Amino acid sequence: MNITEAIRARRSIRRYKEGIRIPHKDITIMLEAAMMAPSSGNTRPWEFVVIENQDTIKELIDIHPYARMFRTASAAILVCGRPDLQPGVYGGFWPQDCGAATENMLLQAMDLGYGTCWCGLYPLEDRVKKVQEMFQIHSIPYAIVALGVPDQEPEARGFFDEERVHYIK
Numbered sequence: 001m002n003i004t005e006a007i008r009a010r011r012s013i014r015r016y017k018e019g020i021r022i023p024h025k026d027i028t029i030m031l032e033a034a035m036m037a038p039s040s041g042n043t044r045p046w047e048f049v050v051i052e053n054q055d056t057i058k059e060l061i062d063i064h065p066y067a068r069m070f071r072t073a074s075a076a077i078l079v080c081g082r083p084d085l086q087p088g089v090y091g092g093f094w095p096q097d098c099g100a101a102t103e104n105m106l107l108q109a110m111d112l113g114y115g116t117c118w119c120g121l122y123p124l125e126d127r128v129k130k131v132q133e134m135f136q137i138h139s140i141p142y143a144i145v146a147l148g149v150p151d152q153e154p155e156a157r158g159f160f161d162e163e164r165v166h167y168i169k
């Protein structure tokens, strides 16, 4: 699958095959893809928490109102922002940087045969706080990504909208 195909075929997956453990090497490839993303001044203001414990994964359902897919997910990857790593003129861009890292991870997961669903955390204060407390972290929980082998095949969709494009010629 090349990038053109992956971008157009990607869908959020909310039902996964149960009882599957994702090999450590595949998780590492996804994290590597995330950390290859562009970032403001190359500050790479992120860190990741990989959650493989099944009880902990299911607890996420209680702290996020739209995260029922964690019932069947094999793993969850928490993407956190580190604004402290982004000083001076580079500061403030960390949410964009974390977004780029998250999307890289989603596309890489797809190429490895996995499905994902991006669950938003930042900038909703209550979700950010609950996740910080749950994992005892000081970085800023940005998104939590559900990961697993898909047990559904939502069709690819096309959203290209010429009206949203403005050309200056």
Ligand SMILES: Cc1cc2nc3c(=O)[nH]c(=O)nc-3n(C[C@H](O)[C@H](O)[C@H](O)COP(=O)(O)O)c2cc1C
Pocket: 010, 011, 012, 013, 014, 066, 067, 117, 118, 119, 120, 121, 154
């Ligand atoms: C910032 C962000 C937050 C999202 N939060 C959730 C969420 O909490 N729960 C969920 O099921 N999907 C969530 N999604 C996935 C979107 O619902 C999904 O990407 C959108 O409906 C388009 O569908 P597709 O990903 O299948 O193309 C989120 C996506 C983004 C980018």
